[in-house]
Amino acid sequence: MTLALVVAFPLAAAILIALAGGRLGRRTTGVVASLAIFLSFGAAASMIATMLSRPLIEARIGPWLPIAGADFALVVDSSMLAVTLTITGVSALISVYSIGYLAHDRGTQRYFAALDLFVAAMLLIVLASNLALLFAGWELVGLCSYLLIGHVRERPAAGAAAVRAFVVSRVGDAAFLGGILLIATSFHTLDLAQIAGVAIEHGNMGTDPLVVASALLLVGALAKSAQFPLHVWLPDAMEGPTPVSALIQAATMVTGGVVLLMRMRSALAPDVLQAAAIIGGFTALGAALVAMGQRDLRRVLAWSTISQVGLMFVAAGLGAVFAARFHLISHALFKATLLLGSGSVVHAASDELDIGRLGGLGRRMRWTAGAFAVGTLALAALPPVSGFFSNEGIAAAALAESEPFLLGLALVTSFISAFYAARLFVLVFVARPTVEREVHESSVVMVIPIAILAAGALVFGGLVSSGVLPIGSGRADEAPISIVAISFAIALAGFSLGWLTYRHGLERARPVEEVTGRLANGFGVDWVYRVTFEQPFTAIARELDTGAERANQLAIDGLVLLVRASSTLVRRVQAGYVSRYEILLIGGAVALLAYWNWSAR
Amino acid sequence: MPTQAYLLLGALLFSLGTLGVVLRTNALAMLISVELMLNAVNVTFVAAAREFGDLDGQVIAFFVIAVAAAEVAVGLAIVIDLARRKRSLDVDEASELRG
Numbered sequence: 001m002t003l004a005l006v007v008a009f010p011l012a013a014a015i016l017i018a019l020a021g022g023r024l025g026r027r028t029t030g031v032v033a034s035l036a037i038f039l040s041f042g043a044a045a046s047m048i049a050t051m052l053s054r055p056l057i058e059a060r061i062g063p064w065l066p067i068a069g070a071d072f073a074l075v076v077d078s079s080m081l082a083v084t085l086t087i088t089g090v091s092a093l094i095s096v097y098s099i100g101y102l103a104h105d106r107g108t109q110r111y112f113a114a115l116d117l118f119v120a121a122m123l124l125i126v127l128a129s130n131l132a133l134l135f136a137g138w139e140l141v142g143l144c145s146y147l148l149i150g151h152v153r154e155r156p157a158a159g160a161a162a163v164r165a166f167v168v169s170r171v172g173d174a175a176f177l178g179g180i181l182l183i184a185t186s187f188h189t190l191d192l193a194q195i196a197g198v199a200i201e202h203g204n205m206g207t208d209p210l211v212v213a214s215a216l217l218l219v220g221a222l223a224k225s226a227q228f229p230l231h232v233w234l235p236d237a238m239e240g241p242t243p244v245s246a247l248i249q250a251a252t253m254v255t256g257g258v259v260l261l262m263r264m265r266s267a268l269a270p271d272v273l274q275a276a277a278i279i280g281g282f283t284a285l286g287a288a289l290v291a292m293g294q295r296d297l298r299r300v301l302a303w304s305t306i307s308q309v310g311l312m313f314v315a316a317g318l319g320a321v322f323a324a325r326f327h328l329i330s331h332a333l334f335k336a337t338l339l340l341g342s343g344s345v346v347h348a349a350s351d352e353l354d355i356g357r358l359g360g361l362g363r364r365m366r367w368t369a370g371a372f373a374v375g376t377l378a379l380a381a382l383p384p385v386s387g388f389f390s391n392e393g394i395a396a397a398a399l400a401e402s403e404p405f406l407l408g409l410a411l412v413t414s415f416i417s418a419f420y421a422a423r424l425f426v427l428v429f430v431a432r433p434t435v436e437r438e439v440h441e442s443s444v445v446m447v448i449p450i451a452i453l454a455a456g457a458l459v460f461g462g463l464v465s466s467g468v469l470p471i472g473s474g475r476a477d478e479a480p481i482s483i484v485a486i487s488f489a490i491a492l493a494g495f496s497l498g499w500l501t502y503r504h505g506l507e508r509a510r511p512v513e514e515v516t517g518r519l520a521n522g523f524g525v526d527w528v529y530r531v532t533f534e535q536p537f538t539a540i541a542r543e544l545d546t547g548a549e550r551a552n553q554l555a556i557d558g559l560v561l562l563v564r565a566s567s568t569l570v571r572r573v574q575a576g577y578v579s580r581y582e583i584l585l586i587g588g589a590v591a592l593l594a595y596w597n598w599s600a601r
Numbered sequence: 602m603p604t605q606a607y608l609l610l611g612a613l614l615f616s617l618g619t620l621g622v623v624l625r626t627n628a629l630a631m632l633i634s635v636e637l638m639l640n641a642v643n644v645t646f647v648a649a650a651r652e653f654g655d656l657d658g659q660v661i662a663f664f665v666i667a668v669a670a671a672e673v674a675v676g677l678a679i680v681i682d683l684a685r686r687k688r689s690l691d692v693d694e695a696s697e698l699r700g
Contacts, residue, residue: 219669454628576699578631 002043002050003059003074006084007123014116021109030099033112036094037119037470041088044081051078057191058129064130067184075129079472083126086329090251090336091119093449097340098243099460100385100445103346105241109581111151115247118144121251126259130190131180132258138176138224141253142169149240161239168233172223179216182209191261199267214272217260225257227313228283231306232529235522236333238298242343245298249305249361250336255328258309261316262324273317280313281409286523288416292423293513293520296353297342300424303522304379305335307413311394314406315328320397322474326464327394329471330386334378334457341372344442345428355427356506357434364439367447371454376425378457380418381491386461388491395487396479409556414487415494422498431505607648614641628680628690631671639669 013036021029047057061072076084092228095115109369121144124137142165150162184190186209187198199210219230226234234254238245248254261268261276284307291303308331315324345358352358361369379389391414398407441447463469501509521527573584614637621634642663650658680690687694 571699574699576696579623579626586619586623 001059002047002060003057003076003127004038005043006047006088007074007120007127009036009043010116010123011120012036014120016115017109017116018113021113024109025416026103026108027099029108029112030102033116034092034095034099036116037092041085041092041117044084044088047076047081051081057274058363060129065190067132068189069194071130072133073129074127074133075192076127077322077473078470079474080259080263082329082471083255083325084123086332087119087122087255090332090453091115091122091247093453094243094246094251094340096337097246097343097446097449099251100239100443101241101243101343103443107151107153111148111241114147114151115244116143118148118247118252122256125256126263128192130192131183131195132190134192135177135180136525138220138256139173141224141256142166142173145169145237145248145253148244149237151241151244152239157241158239161233161236162441165233165237169223172220172230175216175223178222179213179220180319182213182216186210186213192267193456196264196266210267211269211271211272214267214269217264217268217273218272218276221257221260222279223257224260225254225309225313226306227257227279227310228286229525231283231287231520232526234306235299235302238296238302242298242339242346243600245302246339246343247337248338249302250332250339254305255312255332258312258316258324262321263312265316265319265321273319277314277317277403277406280310280317281406281413282310283307284310284314284413285409285416288413288420289519290522292416292420293516294420295356295520297355297424297428298339298353299346300355300420301338301342302418304417305331307417308335308379311391311410311413314410315394315397318397318401318403318406320394320401322472323390323393323397325471325474327390330378330390330457330461330464333453333460334375334385334387337371337450337453337457338379340446340453341368341375344368344446344450345372347405347442350440353480355424356429361429361433365429365441367441367451369448372425372429374454374458376421378461380421380495381414381487382418382495383488384458384462386457386459386464388488389461389465390493392479392484392487395483397484399480407421410489415490418491418494419498422495423502423525426499426502427506431502434505434507452584499596507591543575603646604652606652607644611641611645611648613646614638617641626685626691626693628683628692631692632676633682635676636669636673639672 013033015581017024017029017033022030055077057076059074060072062341063071066561095112098111098115102111106112117140121137121140125134125141128134128137138486141280146162146166149165150159152158180190183195187195189195189198222228223230237248261273265273287303287307287310289301291307294300294303308327312327312331315321315327344365345361345368346353348368349358349361374385380384381387391410395407395410395414398410464471501512506513573580618634618636618641623636627630633648643665646658646662646665650656650662653660666700683695684690685694
C-alpha cells in the first residue's frame with residue numbers, strides 16, 4: 001500500500017490545489033505541492049528496506065478494463081524504485097525552486113496543480129503494472145506538459161510551443177495506442193510481466209504482430225523522449241518557465257520513452273530494440289552538433305538533453321539496462337542542476353538569454369556558478385562528476401555488445417558534448433561581459449535546491465560506480481581501462497578545446513561560430529516539418545474556415561431568395577378581391593369532387 | 602314531371618348563382634346570387650325527398666331557409682357598413698386585406 005501512496009500523494013495534492021488552491025494563498029500552494037512530492041519520495045524511500053527481502057512489490061487497487069491485467073495496479077522492482085526515487089526527489093527540489101521562481105506569478109494555482117499531476121502521471125509510467133494504466137500516465141504527461149509549457153498565457157510563443165509539444169506527442173501517442181491494441185488483440189493481456197512471458201514463449205522469433213507492436217511502441221517512445229524525427233517539440237518547449245523545462249527534461253517526460261524501453265526490454269522485438277539504439281545514436285550525435293551553434297542559453301541545454309537521451313536509447317536498445325538507468329539518473333541530476341542554474345541566471349540577468357550577451361557572472365553569482373560548473377563537468381563527462389561514470393558505462397556497453405559503430409557515435413558525441421558544455425560555461429560565467437548589468441544571486445529558496453542537486457550530481461556517479469549506492473538489479477559492463485582512458489581523453493580534449501576557443505568571448509571565436517552556427521538550424525528538420533505539415537495544414541484549415549463561411553453565406557442567401565420568390569408567388573393569390581377567393585373556393589370544391597369521383601371508380 | 606328535370610333546374614339555378622357571385626361586384630347583387638344558390642340546393646333537396654318518399658330532404662330545406670334568413674341579416678349588415686365606409690357597394694373597392 002505504500003506503493004499506492006507514492007502516486008497518491010502528488011495526485012491528491014494536484015486535486016486539492018486545483019479545487020481549493022485559490023484559498024490557500026500563493027506561498028502555501030507551493031509548499032503543499034512540494035510537500036506532497038517530498039512525501040511521495042519518503043514513501044518510496046521507505047520501501048527500500050522491504051525491497052531487500054522481496055524482488056517485487058505490488059499493489060492492486062481495483063479492477064478497471066475487462067481485459068487481463070488491465071487493472072489499477074502498480075508494481076515496482078529495485079531498478080524502477082531507483083528511478084522513482086530520482087523522479088520524486090528531483091521533482092520535489094524543482095517544486096521548491098518554483099516557489100522562488102514564480103514568486104511574482106499570478107498563475108501559481110494552475111502551475112502547481114499541473115506540476116503535481118505531472119509528477120503523478122510520470123510515476124504511473126514508471127510504476128503501472130500494465131500497459132493500460134501506463135498509457136493513462138503517458139497521456140497525462142502529454143497533457144501536463146502542454147499546460148506547463150503554455151503557462152505564461154501572455155506570450156504567444158509559449159502557446160505555440162505548447163501546441164507543438166502536444167501535437168507531436170499526439171503522433172507518438174497514436175502509435176503507442178495502436179501498439180497497445182495490437183498487443184491486447186494478439187496476446188490477450190496487457191500485464192507487462194505476462195506480455196514479456198508470452199513474448200519469450202514465442203521464442204522472441206519476431207512474430208509479425210510483435211514486431212509491428214514493438215515498432216509502434218518505439219514510435220511512442222521516440223515522441224515522448226524527443227528523439228529524431230519527433231524531437232522538434234523540445235527546443236521550443238523552452239518557452240515555458242525554466243523549472244518546467246527542468247521538470248520535463250530531467251525528472252519526467254523525456255525519460256518516459258527510456259523507462260518504457262527498459263520496462264519492456266524482454267517483450268520488444270530484438271530488431272526494434274536495435275533500431276532504437278541506432279536512432280538514439282544518430283540523435284545523440286545530431287543534437288550535439290546542433291547544440292554547438294545555439295545562442296540561446298536554454299536551447300543549448302534543450303539540444304543537449306535530446307543528445308543525452310539519445311545515449312540512453314543506445315544503452316537501452318543494446319539491452320544494457322543498467323547503463324541506461326545509470327545515465328538516466330545521473331542525467332536527471334546534472335540536467336536539473338544546469339536548467340535550474342540557467343533559470344537562476346535568466347532571473348538575475350533580467351531575462352537575457354543570448355549567451356553572447358551574458359558573461360562574467362561567475363563572480364557575482366558564486367553559488368549558481370559553482371553548481372553550474374558541476375553540471376557542466378557532468379555534461380562534459382569529466383571525472384569525478386557523475387556524467388563521467390555513466391557515459392563510460394554506455395561506451396562500455398557498446399563495446400561489450402561489439403557495436404563499434406555505436407561506440408564511435410557515443411565517443412564523438414561525448415567529444416562534442418564536452419566542447420559545447422565548455423562553451424556554455426565559459427561564455428556565461430567566465431568570459432568578460434559584453435554588456436554591463438546589475439546581477440545578484442537568486443533567493444535562498446532557489447539556490448538551495450540547485451546546491452542539493454549539484455551535490456547529488458557531484459557524488460552520485462562515484463558512489464554507484466564503486467558499488468556503495470545500489471540503483472537496482474544488474475551491473476555495469478566492466479569497462480576496459482583503454483575505454484576509460486580513451487573516453488576521458490576525448491572528453492578532456494573537447495572540453496579544453498571549447499574552453500580555449502571561447503575563453504575571450506564570442507567575438508574572438510567568430511570563425512568557429514560561423515561553422516557551428518550553420519548547424520544551429522537543426523539540419524532543417526524544422527523546415528521540413530514546416531513545409532510538409534504546418535503550411536499545408538494551416539492552408540487547409542484556413543481554406544476550410546473561409547470555405548465554411550462562404551458556404552454558410554450561400555445557404556443563407558439561397559434561403560432568403562427562395563422565401564422571397566415563393567412569397568411573391570403566393571402574394572398574388574391574396575389580392576383582396578372577393579370574387580377571386582370565390583373562384584378559388586369553387587375551383588377547389590370542383591377539384592375535390594372530381595378527385596373523389598375518379599378515385600371512387 | 603320526372604325528377605331529372607328538377608335536378609336540372611337546381612343545377613341551372615346554382616350555376617347562375619355562382620356566376621352572379623363571381624362576376625358581379627355589387628354587394629347586393631352578390632347577396633341575391635348567394636340566395637339563388639341556396640334555393641337551387643333547396644329545389645334539389647325537395648326533389649330528392651319526393652323521389653325517395655322521405656321527409657328528410659324537406660326538413661333540411663326548411664333548415665336552409667332559416668340559415669339563409671340569418672345569412673341575409675348578417676350579409677345586409679356588412680353591406681350597410683361597407684356602404685357607409687366606402688360610399689359605394691362595389692366589393693372590389695374593399696380590397697385592403699391583401700398580401
